[in-house]
Amino acid sequence: MPSIEAVNLTKQYGAFTALSGLNLKIEGTKCVGFLGPNGAGKTTALKMFTDLIRPTKGEALINGVNVHTEKKKALASVGTLIETPEIYSSLTPREALTMIAEIRGIPHTERKKRVEDVVAELRMEEWIDKRVGKFSKGMKQRICIASALLNDPTVVLLDEPTTGLDPRGMSEVRDIIKALKGKNRLIFMSSHILSEVSDVCDEVAMINHGKLIIYDTLPHVTAKFSGGNNVVEVGLMRPVDNQIVTKTIAGFPDVVAAEKIGDKDLKISFSGGLEVQERLLNDIVKLNIGVVSYKPASSELEDVYLKLITATL
Amino acid sequence: MTQTNFESKNVVPSSIAQVGIITKYTLLDYVRSRRFFIMLTITALISVLLTVLVGYYRPAGFLTSELGFYSSWWGTSVTFVIILSGIFFGGDAISGEFQNKTGYFGVPNPIRRSSIYIGKWIAAFIASIAILGVFTAVTLGNGLYYFSGVPSQFGESLLFALLYLVAVLGFTFFFSSLFKSSSMSILLTAILFLFVFTLIQQLVAGLVQIEPWFILTYGSQIIGNVLTSPYPPNITTASLRPGGGGPTLTTYNATIPEGLAIMGIYFVITAVVGLILFERKEFN
Structure with a gap:
């Protein structure tokens, strides 16, 4: 090895x-x-x-x-x-x-x-x-x-x-x-x-x-510094109603928080692993809100990095 | 010695074989480089200039005897060709690895730094031999045109010239290991060989009146001196006033054993120190 x-x-x-x-x-x-x-x-x-x-x-x-x-x-x-x-x-x-x-x-x-x-x-x-x-x-x-x-x-x-x-x-x-x-x-x-x-x-x-x-x-590093939660970013084809995000999606099992980060982009924090991530995707698709992308948040590592690296030089 | 890694499928060649690999590719780089052609052009220009001058003016110093021809032609010019070759091929051989960052390509491989150093030295030696070969060929061509044979002393002088080349390259590689800047190492080597060594040699001999046995260029005198008959005495003291008396001037000429020892010792010391410097130098 x-x-x-x-x-x-x-x-x-x-x-x-x-x-x-x-x-x-x-x-x-x-x-x-x-x-x-x-x-x-x-x-x-x-x-x-x-x-x-x-x-x-x-x-x-x-x-x-x-x-x-x-x-x-x-x-x-x-x-x-x-x-x-x-x-x-x-x-x-x-x-x-x-x-x-x-x-x-x-x-x-x-x-x-x-x-x-x-x-x-x-x-x-x-x-x-x-x-x-x-x-x-x-x-x-x-x-x-x-x-x-x-x-x-x-x-x-x-x-x-x-x-x-x-x-x-x-x-x-x-x-x-x-x-x-x-x-x-x-x-x-x-x-x-x-x-x-x-x-x-x-x-x-x-x-x-x-x-x-x-x-x-x-995953451990990002989970450890994001309160144990994972974050996914969802891309949509059309703008979505606030109610769907704050009530429906935020109310799905294991979802900790859901927010709009643009007209057609959502950020969802959830607790659990890949199984939860898969179920969450299915649930959101069923809402028929025009999901075109679904991926772990690219800023997660950046958030951790900025928390840990407080000053340069 | 052949080493293998338990994880590696390839057998890393011995250090000696790796010296050969570095020599081969450095030589390829030298031969294709502009500096090789510049050096070749300088050597050709010196040769053409001497050929034309001797052919046109027919100076007595060149044409009265066979030995005098080789002494005047070869003895006065070959050390200059050797020094230039040393500067061109050795001046930045090691410092260039740092400044140009070529070291980052070669050093992080399963190869000792000593193999890189020695391989590059041999490549510089071979490239210089090629240049020296051109100058030797032109010298012999002209010598055979004016005289029927080649004096045996020329063979000795050629061997001394090769030893001087070895010593000069040892020194230039040492200087190249001292610096990380190519221009600095080239410039200082050129100043040392073309001015400082000669100046110190003259000051020490003329003013302090001691034999400058510690100067490399002093040892190189044997290249030209062996072509004079009789061989000049080691120490000559002459009065500066006609008829004798008053202040005297002492001149020194390295004997052949002295010259060989100076060049040999210079090579050994500078090669070892240069190698140690390169082994310890860091790519910061």
Whole structure:
């Protein structure tokens, strides 16, 4: 089972503590979002997991292997994307990715196909033999993501992977990350885009001022900080009468509160799990009020984030 | 040594094999880069200039003897070509990994930093050898045009030049590891080799009157000196007044063992310190 573990992981720059005694063990095949404001220590932690910086104290372990004492073994099955790397400008994506494939020991017979497959996955086929020096930031980011996926890694460490990408690129990268989850991978990704984390991740770890604040599953985190209730947003085709919202819907079993957040949008808090969520959907559809969408509130994680992260820097 | 991860399907190559991989792709990057062609052009210009000047003016220093030709042509110019190659290919080899962020692409992989450092060093060495090869070929072409043979001392001088290239690249890589700014490392290396070393060497020898055995460029004198016959004495003291008496001027010439030792020691120390610096440097 893939795992990453921070044991009392600390990084100090003189008097400034960038990361303070981080203890975090993540095990299994899932996607974990790593959240925190600018300067919280997210990138610092990820860099210590990839040998870009060294811890002042503590250990960074991948699959139980210390990254700093046994780097080659620890990173053998890891794909990484930290910040936005640059690629030697004279090389083409094919050459740059073949270099990484050779470093990671992908057999000669599989190398060419593997490089072409990951480039195709990132929709960069027509650029595969063009020199990287002419690429935009987003195109380089795609090649770097391709590099992270090259050796079919068991652990994937991503630092704001959708930075620099256009909306379509962001959506494609999210789909790739979701697909990776289905292939028994442990994905640990930092992001400032909370809707992205809600969409892609199963668990979240939040840090602030170099300290871990919370690590739990996404439903637990949101439930814990929203009074134990779940929230769904309902989109309607036409405006709905207030009475239906405040009397009928609010009166459904397990519904804690229902409110209009626009002419054609409702926000409903309820207690209970997915069964209640399903029953609630059926009940609302039966009202024949023109339901066109029904989804967990995207602002839930943001609410939690704003409650926990009280100040930045 | 081959290591495998229990989770990995791939066998990570040995560190030595990874040095070869880094060398191959860095060399590819160098050969395609503008700087390689600029360096090649500079070398070609020096060669053409010497060819034209010697062909047109037929200076006595070049054409009175075979050894004198190689001493004047090769002995005076090759160290400049070597220093430029060192600056062009080694000046930002390591600092560029930080400033240009290419290190973020290569370092977070199952590869030791030492493999990256050594691989890049070998690539810079091979690229410089290619440049040096062009200059050597033109030198030999002209030498064979004016004289029938090649003196055996030229072979020695070529070997000393290669050792000097090794030492210069060791030094430029060390300087490149000191800084995270490419322009800073290139500029300081250029200033050191083109001005500071020579200046210190002259001040120490002329004013303090001690042998500047601790300066790399002093050791490199053997490249040109081996092409003079007889080999110049280690220490020469001459009076500044005609007929003798009064103040004297002492000049120093590195002996061959001294020159070899200076270049060898410079390489070993700068290579080790540069490697340690790169191992410890952080990508902040």
